[in-house]
Structures are given as structure tokens and as C-alpha cells.
Amino acid sequence: xxxxxxxxxxxxxxxxxxxxxxxxxxxxxxxxxxxxxxxxxxxxxxxxxxxxxxxxxxxxxxxxxxxxxxxxxxxxxxxxxxxxxxxxxxxxxxxxxxxxxxxxxxxxxxxxxxxxxxxxxxxxxxxxxxxxxxx
Amino acid sequence: xxxxxxxxxxxxxxxxxxxxxxxxxxxxxxxxxxxxxxxxxxxxxxxxxxxxxxxxxxxxxxxxxxxxxxxxxxxxxxxxxxxxxxxxxxxxxxxxxxxxxxxxxxxxxxxxxxxxxxxxxxxxxxxxxx
Numbered sequence: 506x507x508x509x510x511x512x513x514x515x516x517x518x519x520x521x522x523x524x525x526x527x528x529x530x531x532x533x534x535x536x537x538x539x540x541x542x543x544x545x546x547x548x549x550x551x552x553x554x555x556x557x558x559x560x561x562x563x564x565x566x567x568x569x570x571x572x573x574x575x576x577x578x579x580x581x582x583x584x585x586x587x588x589x590x591x592x593x594x595x596x597x598x599x600x601x602x603x604x605x606x607x608x609x610x611x612x613x614x615x616x617x618x619x620x621x622x623x624x625x626x627x628x629x630x631x632x633x634x635x636x637x638x639x640x
Numbered sequence: 641x642x643x644x645x646x647x648x649x650x651x652x653x654x655x656x657x658x659x660x661x662x663x664x665x666x667x668x669x670x671x672x673x674x675x676x677x678x679x680x681x682x683x684x685x686x687x688x689x690x691x692x693x694x695x696x697x698x699x700x701x702x703x704x705x706x707x708x709x710x711x712x713x714x715x716x717x718x719x720x721x722x723x724x725x726x727x728x729x730x731x732x733x734x735x736x737x738x739x740x741x742x743x744x745x746x747x748x749x750x751x752x753x754x755x756x757x758x759x760x761x762x763x764x765x766x767x768x769x770x
Contacts, residue, residue, distance in 0.1 A: 559688035
């Protein structure tokens, strides 16, 4: 006769399974942030390298070099920031899962903050490119 | 009869939904980063190539590259802002007792159709130049 055992129907067992799912969700979230930070840092180094190689030896583009350096540094800093905060968040979530009285805790909106900073950096890049092309 | 399992399991489910929403916005950040990075790079590459090989025979000149760059950056910023709004609404709705599902289909349709349109335009332009 098929059917689940009384043990598997107990609240503790199902809560433990749910906690395990939460643990795996936290792992996936941290990995997603690692991917984002790799992309941000990669773009930072890549754009800097490409522009410097294209404009090397050309002293007319002092402002372009400065802008590129600033853009690249912003991207790299944002990447380092996002992976650091997400690692701290992951650590805190794992600690909360170990507690018996788990409660959902609204916290620091890392996604909104990183997206917002990326919008600001991109708007700066857009304004600079527009001014550069108007000369 | 009231279900005694809803307390901790609901709280854990809320956290899983929050994590899923965060993973969604990181995916949008990556996609928009690709668009913005391409927009920033294509303008500079085209201008530099224009200077080094100015025989006027390139497919993508600096005049043509600027609108492309502008569109890509604006598209990346626009999609990122939509993603931020969607993420914020999702986080706020999780906090409520009467949670309701928010469909995200319009945004996905917009992003996919825009990229397909640009891809087809690229094929047409390259095809006409042959």
C-alpha cells in the first residue's frame, strides 16, 4: 500500500525540507550576484583596454581617456561592491535559517541599488558620448 | 480547520520568492549591461576606425555608429528602469498578507522583440552592403 509515512507528514519534517529549499535558493542567489560582478568587472577592464589601445599615442583625447578610466573604475567598484554585499547577505540568511523561529526579514535592496547605480553610470556615459559627438 | 503548517512554511516561501525576484533582477542587470557596454564600445571603435582607415568604404561609419550607440544605451537604461520598478513592486507585494501574482510578460515581450528587430535590421543592412 503506497503512502507517505506519518513522519514525513509532520510539520518539522516539511519545515526542514522548506529550509533546505531556502538554502539552495540562497546559494543560487549568491551565484547570480557572482555572475553579475564578473560581468561588471569584465566590462570595466574590457572597455578600458579597448579604448586605450585604440587611442594610444593620441594626445588630443585627454578627456576621452579620463572618461574611460572613470567609467571603468565605476564598473569595477560596482562589481566588487555587489559581490561583497551579496556574500554578507548570504551569510546572514544561512544564520537565520539555522534558527528555529524563522521569519521573513525585509532587508537591504541590493538589486535596486546596483541597478540604480548602473543607470546613473550609464546616463553619465550617454551624456559624455553625446557631447563628444557634437564636437 | 486551520492549517498549522502555514506559519513557518509561509515565511520560508516568502524568502524564496524574494530570492527568486532578486535573481530575476540580476538577470536583467546582466542583459542591460550587455546592451549598455555594446553601446559604449561601438561608438568608440567606429570613431577610431574612421580615423585610421578613412577611405569612406566602411559599413559602420562614426556618423552611423552614434545613433546605434545611443539607441543601445537608452534601451539598456530603459529596460533596467522597468526591471527596477517590477522588482520593487514584487518586494512590496511579498510583505503584504494578501499576496497576488504580478505577470511580467509585457516586459519580456518588449525586450525580446526589440533585440529580434535589431538583429533583423543588422542582417538587412549587411545583406544590402554585399
